């Protein structure tokens with residue numbers, strides 16, 4: 001692609017542009033009843049979460065990173081043309097089961113009457129049943145089916161949106177726009193789709209390696225760009241082996257892609273480590289953070305190395321040793337695996353829970369992490385990593401850290 005709008009050929013090259021979402025009213029629309037479905041373990045105090053997020057964004061800007069906000073980009077994309085906004089809204093409603101009928105009409109009218117900025121904000125924060133006048137006769141069973149009267153929300157809030165890593169993933173000059181696993185997050189990638197398609201900064205300047213129109217699931221927290229040839233992808237609660245294989249096929253055969261190796265790493269399928277980047281990140285050319293809990297007692301795990309095979313097929317090789325596999329695919333003689341919480345039985349799981357392994361690398365050997373994971377941070381420093389700590393009491397309650405909260409769009413090549 002000539003003149004691409006995205007350039008991400010590593011996890012560690014100097015970060016130049018990143019996509020963020022400041023937590024908003026959506027976070028205050030979590031209740032104890034909906035918490036689990038909305039993938040939260042607690043209800044963050046929004047005011048403090050926003051302060052913390054602003055501090056995070058400011059830390060990035062101070063280090064020369066341009067910060068873009070997905071909701072601002074969405075407003076700009078949808079404002080390009082009334083038809084685009086209409087198309088977006090229809091699709092949004094349709095994906096929520098309101099393709100037609102009274103509820104559709106009422107929501108459509110309510111939302112189109114808003115300024116585009118307010119509409120986008122509203123879609124993130126959710127639309128409550130009592131906000132709109134639904135006191136009209138249902139025209140069809142479909143209306144009833146689409147709106148469960150015991151649910152206070154007609155359109156659910158999107159409180160996970162501040163984890164901008166997941167709805168999409170930048171890879172080389174392109175992106176995967178992700179079909180996400182749980183309904184609570186699926187609408188998030190529709191914003192990405194419209195931004196990539198219609199925002200003048202991106203339209204026609206991004207390779208779409210995989211669209212969201214799939215039945216198999218994948219999320220950005222599982223997609224790591226180790227270098228300009230090699231990806232690591234988690235096979236996890238959120239990403240299926242089928243998606244990994246499909247993406248590998250696309251990247252191996254698309255002429256705009258220079259990726260020829262995908263390391264598929266199987267991790268436990270649970271909420272504490274829903275994505276690979278909660279247990280494994282790259283912090284330098286030969287240094288990684290790793291949570292020891294992903295390996296069995298003998299230090300082994302299930303890893304498949306995918307490479308191009310015959311006739312557009314994918315060749316697969318089974319490995320069990322993470323360190324050895326990384327050395328092989330990255331052509332390294334030595335490797336430094338830095339253990340979360342120094343590998344301690346209590347500290348490691350505690351700090352992993354609060355995203356101690358979820359480092360955002362902003363240059364080789366330079367990372368942003370949560371201040372609460374002080375043991376892991378100390379370990380990083382002992383291994384000569386420069387650590388910028390950010391405040392983290394409330395943001396961490398959503399089970400994501402600095403890597404989860406950021407989607408790199410441009411990194412300098414190494």
Ligand SMILES: NC(=[NH2+])NCCC[C@H](N)C(=O)O
Nearest residue numbers: 039163221275398399400404
């Ligand atoms: N890349 C990540 N690790 N993201 C963390 C996402 C956390 C979010 N609550 C979820 O369950 O989806």
